[in-house]
Every structure is written in structure tokens, then in C-alpha cells.
Amino acid sequence: MALRVGVIGLGDVSVVHINAISMNKDADLVAVCDIDESKRSLVKGANFYTDYNEMIEKENLDCVHICLPHHLHYPVTKDITSKNINVLLEKPLCLNIDEVNKFNELDKKTDANICICLQNRYNYTVKTLLEIIKSNKYGDIKAIKGIVAWSRSESYYSTKPWRGKMKYSGGGVMINQAIHTIDLMQLFGGEIESIKGNINNLLDYDIEVEDTATANINFKNGSRGTFISTVAYGDNSSVEIEIILEKARFVIKDNILYKYENGTKEVVAKDILFEGAKHYYGSGHAELISNYYNSLINKDNNFIHVSDAENSIRIIEYIRNSSKENKLINWGN
Template identity: 50%
Template sequence: MLKVAIIGLGDVSFIHRKAIEESAVAELVAVCDINPTKHELYRDIPFYTQIDDLLRKQSLDVVHICLPHDLHVPVAKQVINKGIAVFLEKPVALNYKEACHLYEETARLNARVGVCFQNRYNETVKVLKEKLASNDYGKLVAIKGLVAWGRPLSYYTSKPWRGMMARAGGGTIINQAIHTYDLMQYIAGDIVDVKASLSNITDYPIEVEDTAVAQINFSDGVHGFAMSTNAYAANSSVECQVILERGKFTIKDYQLYETTDQGKVCIAEDKVSTKSKSYYGPSHQEAIEAFIKRY
């Protein structure tokens, strides 16, 4: 059994805990958070408030990092320098330059670092990728990603780092809509250039953007359009649509639709997750399990 620890016991950490505990090849042996009251949530597991103590006292194979964005790279470097693999919550880093530094360190140490983009494992995405690979529909022409979510002011005041550029690295792009942007690139390939507009239309006293609109040009001439916002009144269903020479597919409401001459037909549906917030998607377990099994 692989010995696994979690560093950072915020909102998303319990999904990691559940996935590890349900794994047939991994065991959660320790957790770490600077807030000692979090120990109440993990009474049956060794608890640490200092990362140095955790890494010194525990023999670990994998560490899951679920910390604020600015701590991702420094803590990941600290862990891989101990010869321990890292499974990192998104985003990988605050910015591109910082991500490159982590990549270089990972390559130097021949270490293993995985990033949690769990929606790649959704059934709708798997089936869409199969349809595109079949070549039955011709070349990919265009791709669209839409994310209309809502975040109240309390979302930022309860955890101020979320609204700070130096700690979050951005707003809707790097925090909420990052999974949709990841799927767009996963489907359409390399990005050639981007023209975008960022704004804060909620007028919250935050440094990060709450709304973004972008035109994205991918390799092979694929045209992309993306829009994301935290200014809506609720968390509306994410939409991802692809247009091919001879077909159109749309992921919405956790279903994949093919548009035909007879109208829209549902051809795949994501599993329903009762273990987490619906907008997290149902595939954390599969993503984490896939990383563990590659150890």
C-alpha cells in the first residue's frame, strides 16, 4: 500500500481524502494544516501543523497538496526534494514562469508531479474524444467554452487570499473556469495566440478579475471562444461545444449531445456524484486513482 498524506485541509481536501480512503492501493497516513482546529476533522489520522514535521516523521510515497495557489510550487518543491511524489490541486502555479520552475525541478529530480484536472475523466469528455478520434466527422473547426457562475462577496472576505493577485494569481480564469479552459486545450490542441478582455463587473474590492472573454487560436486553424464569470446569480451549467466539418457536439448539464438533422441527441452522461459540490464534477476519484496506479 502506498502511504499518502494531504497538506492543506480546505474545501476540496475532503474529496481527496475520500478518494484515497476508497483506493485499493493507497492509505491515508497523515494530514497537515496550520490551523490546529482542523484536527477535529481527522481525529483518527496523525495530524501536523508544520510541513517539516510531517516530512521528517512520516515515511510517505505521495503527498496531495490542497493549499492556496501561492503555496503550490514552493511546497511541491519541498516535497519532491524529499523523494516523494506530488498530486497537486489546480492551478499548478501562480503563473507560467513559476510553473516552468517547478517543471525544471521535477525534471532535475526525475520526480513525479500530477495536477488535478479531473474533468478529463468525465464520461462525456471520454466519448467526445472518441468521436473526434474516429475521423467520421472531419476536422475540428471551432470550440467554445462558457462558464457562468456566481460568487458572493463573502466568498472573498471569508478567505481573503482568493481576491489577492499575489496569492491567487487571478480570478475566474485560474480558479473557477480553469477546468473548462483545460478541456478546450485538451480537445483542440496547442494554443497559437490569445486575445482577451478581463474585467471586474461585480465591483467587489478584489484585485483579481471576475469576468473574462477570450478569442483563442489553436494549431491547425481551430478557432476558440471562451467566456467565464463569477458575476452570475448562481452556478449555471458549464458548456463546451465543438464544431467539426461534418458534425457538432455539446457538453451541457453533464450530458454530451450530438446535433443531427433530427435535432439534439444525448449520447453520453456523466456519473452523478453525491460526495461533493456538483460543479466539481464526478471524476476526482478516477483522476486520483489513475495517478496512484502510475506510481
């Protein structure tokens, strides 16, 4: 029997979720919810609600996708799981470390599952590179670089004002545009020793959040990470992640994994891209969603948990605090 699925929030990223749900044989999208009544006819065949509490009371759902502004992630997840309904939560996990702690407590107490949508972990390039690193064929990691250079107009913030306010968004470029890059850097690099970071605003926008952030991340294995992110660029450039190992250099760019060794360049892997999808959403949504549904059906617990997603929020807050205090901050402090 197919899982009965609902979606809360019919904004930009919900389109990717709805498409993935519609293509999945293990799920039926039976209900959607948004406070905007004009979106009632957006999803054919699904019952529409403006109150998610009413939706979860009436629809007997197995899983709910939460695609809402960041400040709603924790309270809505808490409400949904209180009814023992499983959750698939769009990134980020939450606003800050205080909410990370609340999420960890919630995750321990509830019998429902909470999966966090860090879908770039499912990109073929990322999985291939992770296998290469773990094999140690090319030696230990020496350095990691992550670059996000994108463009966001002032209307990006003015049309959805929550994006520019700290109490609603939890930040700017780091938590909204670069969180997948931060997540992958710590996934590749392992445990963190310390962070020194800086945040700034290069654009003259009327917003509270940063549009630019940089950081030096020291990993316990002795490698160093350099993180650079901005939405002050003139266009959306490809995200770039570089891993330097002792015997070779690997770069993910334009959804292709390249290997540089002894003066040669080789294509190692390519991501599968879906026609019409925004390139910066990546290609992993459908696989992550399918994997989560299989985990719910098979009860195998094989998905991205709250504990997997919390480090990206911690890194963001450490960078912010390091910038504010103008000093290196040791992990765990």
C-alpha cells in the same frame, strides 16, 4: 502493500481528495496537515500536523496531496519532492508563466512524480468526446466554445482573502473557476496560434483579481475558440463546452454529452456523479487519483504531468496580457 498517503491543506477541496483516498484499496491515509489547529479532529485515523515538514520527516510517505492556496503550490511541491516523495497537486499548477518555468525545471531534476489534478479530463463525457474528435468520423473541428457562468459573493473573497489578491491567487475567475474549461478547450483544439482576450470586473467587490474574462483563441488547425467566463452571474449555471465538427455538433452540459446531427439530438454519454459532491468539482477526482496511484505502483508514468498542465496557465497569462495591451498575442511570444 498500500501506499502511505498524506494531505496538506484541509480546505474545501480536500474533502473530495480524502473521500477518494478512503475509498481506494491501494492507499492508506496516514497523515494530514493544516495550520488551523481546530481541524485536528476532522480526519479520523490520520495523524494531524500543523507543520508539513514535520509530517514528511516522521511519516515515511509515498505520496502527498497538496490542497493549498495557489501561491504555495510551487514552494511546497519543491519541499516535498526534495524528499523524493511523490506529489498530487490540486489545480492550478501555479501562479504564472515564471512559475511554470520553475516547475518544468523541478520536474526534470526530481526523481519524484508530480501529478496535476485536472480531473475533468477523466470525465466520461470528455473522454468520449476526445475519442470522437480523434476518430475524424464527423470531420475536422471548426469551432470550440467554452462558457462558465457562476456566482461568487463578496464573502467568498473576504472569508479567504488570498482569493482576491493577485500575488496569492494568480488571478480570479480564470485560474480559480474556469481553469478546467480552459484546459479542455486546448485539449480538444490542439496547438494554439494566437489569443485576443479581455478581463474585467463587473462586480463592485474590493478585490484585485478579475471576475469576468473573455477570449478569442485561434488554433493552428484553423478552428476558432470562444471563451466566456464570469462569477458575476446570479447562480452557478452548468459549464458548457461546444465542439462544432464538419458533420455534427457536440455539447457537454449538465454532465451529459449531446450530439446534434441532421436536426436530431442524441445523448452520447453521461458522467458518473457522486452523491453530495459539488457539481462543479466534476466526477473525475476519484478516477484521477486511482489512476495516479496505479502509475506509482506500476511505474508506468501514465498521469497528468506538469507539461500537460502548463498550457492552461500560459493561456490565462496571454489573455491577461492581451487585455492589458489591447492587442492579439501570438503563441510563443
